[in-house]
Amino acid sequence: MPAPLIWLGVSAITLLAGVKYSNDKRLDGSVSRLPGNTDIKVDPMNGAVVTCGVYGLFEHTGIWVDGYILELKGNGLIRGVSPNRFLQERSGDNIYIACDDNHTPLILPETADRAISQVFSYSEYDVIKNNCHKFVWQCISGEDIPLTRFSALNHKMADRFATDIHWHPINY
Numbered sequence: 001m002p003a004p005l006i007w008l009g010v011s012a013i014t015l016l017a018g019v020k021y022s023n024d025k026r027l028d029g030s031v032s033r034l035p036g037n038t039d040i041k042v043d044p045m046n047g048a049v050v051t052c053g054v055y056g057l058f059e060h061t062g063i064w065v066d067g068y069i070l071e072l073k074g075n076g077l078i079r080g081v082s083p084n085r086f087l088q089e090r091s092g093d094n095i096y097i098a099c100d101d102n103h104t105p106l107i108l109p110e111t112a113d114r115a116i117s118q119v120f121s122y123s124e125y126d127v128i129k130n131n132c133h134k135f136v137w138q139c140i141s142g143e144d145i146p147l148t149r150f151s152a153l154n155h156k157m158a159d160r161f162a163t164d165i166h167w168h169p170i171n172y
Helices: 002-026 083-087 109-116 132-141 150-161
Strands: 031-033 049-054 058-065 068-072 078-081 096-099 165-169
Touching (some): 068 132, 109 132
Antiparallel strands (some): 068 078, 096 165
């Protein structure tokens, strides 16, 4: 009986690894440095997009403002959390910031203002239709459009900022 369960577990892990690899390949063309591919630390700036890993399979994103990260939590609350809290209950040890090829954070002045205006409000969370990536894109662009995956957010950001995205660990 244990052998079939072991094979089932191995199959599930292999499938998830394939999904992660497939998602990483979709980033080609918009991302020059994936999170974890460089050790050059960058100081965060208000309005910057940050991300961390979730069990090595997904990414969670938010907006940096005054030492906090504004995020859409899974219960729909838009809140500000400390960098340490942002990493809690997630598998990553690092937070990464979206930069250009000169290690400069990609920010627009209105991004932080849009994020701040939504703090303590609720947005009906849906992992596909209304997630953290959609929240981040709304803060950057002001557009309320479907955005499901981290790769789609990267493509949108690369177009908006007219540069490839370089994800660097933050200095905090």
